[in-house]
Ligand code: HEC
């Protein structure tokens with residue numbers, strides 16, 4: 001190898017090494033759990049359930065239960081999974097199917113996507129406040145929520161295709177109304193008081209409604225995007241019926 005080649009290799013090698021060390025330290029800073037302080041879990045519970053502190057009016061409870069959905073259902077099926085017993089899950093999913101190994105990262109991704117003040121021109125927001133993150137983590141890991149320190153990962157089923165136009169046309173609006181009351185109404189109040197827009201006379205086709213629900217090519221509204229429902233949270237049959245109901249609404 002020529003002198004120049006060796007030199008180049010050395011420079012690239014060092015650059016890579018420095019880059020790795022830099023990324024490594026950025027990650028460990030991010031991952032390092034800030035020790036919880038007294039009162040954090042109670043504060044975190046309030047943040048989880050109360051929408052008045054977020055920039056978008058959306059908070060965790062709109063998308064995730066914090067109780068056992070099977071044993072004590074409250075009548076709603078939310079787009080995200082319950083975070084009951086999730087405090088020590090070691091495999092977690094983001095809204096778009098990426099797999100993560102850290103609760104802190106998963107929580108912070110949700111806050112940036114849906115809760116913090118919007119960044120102009122982007123469909124996301126600013127980084128969350130450190131103390132909010134610390135308090136919410138303390139709540140998710142509190143005795144109230146965690147019963148066992150091992151938790152199996154959830155198994156979301158992402159929808160690859162939308163039902164055909166022909167199927168969407170035969171949806172039953174009266175059955176769709178039931179789906180609406182269970183899965184949509186807590187975000188889409190008829191009087192428009194949010195956090196999502198009122199869906200009365202929305203002007204969307206059935207296909208566009210179905211696309212919105214499955215999170216396909218959704219540009220969102222003012223930097224906020226509706227969370228997608230996977231097929232295990234909302235079946236294709238329910239999708240077809242609710243799209244018909246919203247189409248007629
Ligand atoms: C607008 C909806 C929405 C909001 C608000 C939201 N999330 Fe999520 N979150 C999702 C979706 C969708 C997923 C991906 C599906 C899943 O894993 O539940 C997800 C995933 C997660 C996961 C990974 C769960 C797993 O085991 O895969 C955690 C942890 C999480 N969110 C925590 C939070 C916390 C804590 C808050 C409030 C600070 C929050 N999220 C707010 C929609 C939301």
Ligand code: HEC
Nearest residue numbers: 062063183184187195196197202209212220221224225226
């Ligand atoms: C966690 C809150 C949340 C839930 C649950 C939710 N949505 Fe949304 N939805 C939003 C937000 C926020 C928007 C505005 C951003 C966007 O268009 O992506 C929206 C937008 C929409 C729009 C476009 C409205 C317009 O005027 O632009 C339709 C249609 C819609 N949702 C249908 C549904 C249906 C049907 C369900 C139930 C299966 C549902 N949504 C559940 C938050 C939610």
